[in-house]
Amino acid sequence: MKLMSESEDKHQQRMAKKKAIVDEKIAQAQEERGVLILLKGNGKGKSSSALGTMARSLGYGKKCAVIQFIKGRNETGEMKFFKDHPLVDWHVMGHGFTWETQDKSQDIAAAEKAWALAGQLLQDESYDFLLFDEMSYMFKYGYLDVEPVVKALQARPKMQNVMITGRTMATPLQDIADTISTVQEDRHAFHLGVKAQEGIEF
Ligand code: ATP
Ligand code: MG
Helix, strand or coil, X not given: CCCCXXXXXXXXXXXXXXXXXXXXXXXXXCCCCCCEEEEECCCCCHHHHHHHHHHHHHCCCCCEEEEECCCCCCCCHHHHXXXXXXXXXXXXXXXXXXXXXXXXXXXXHHHHHHHHHHHHHCCCCCCCEEEEECCHHHHHCCCCCHHHHHHHHHCCCCCCEEEEECCCCCHHHXXXXXXXXXXXXXXXXXXXXXXXXCXXXX
8 A cells, every 4th residue: 555645644634624624514504495696796707607507407407587687689699599498488678778778768667577577487486597687787777676676586485596697786685695706807808809709798
């Protein structure tokens, strides 16, 4: 048998200690329920991460829905990929808010319509996973009140998972969230003058 050097021995001890701590934490996390996950921050990767999580849920045959609160491009790769999936309902907020629109009353009407749908999904046990993409802007611009959204999230079916994305996140949502990740921008190709490209940006 190979003799362990002192550093290997120390490494093994350290790892064993670490494992014991992690095992203890795993043993303690026994609650089974859905979670509210918020993805915020200025960096790239929020919507794509949420869609990756949705793909993970779909792998287990879970029923999912996406509501895009901001209608950006008419078509995106993710929409092309997911919209016809039998377990995915894909909704784009009508003639909703885009960076180009300047019609506030139309934006508010679209936001309210999207929220009416979101509220229904939050009462529907058959949905395992909901993604409210870019929903946070609705609160930032005052298109929706956050309180009814908080109430509906708190009253949702026990096993339902919800993800909300957007650069800024209303504090009341952060107060009730289970997981919050901030995607920080260290650099973005756009600022190097690289044009947005299909399959990466949209
Ligand atoms: P993605 O959809 O790629 O995961 P995201 O959801 O984190 O990005 P958004 O704020 O929703 O980011 O912006 C969406 C679009 O803007 C994407 O095309 C993305 O590449 C681009 N983008 C994201 N972050 C930046 C940034 N810091 N500078 C310029 N463009 C960005
Ligand atoms: Mg996004």
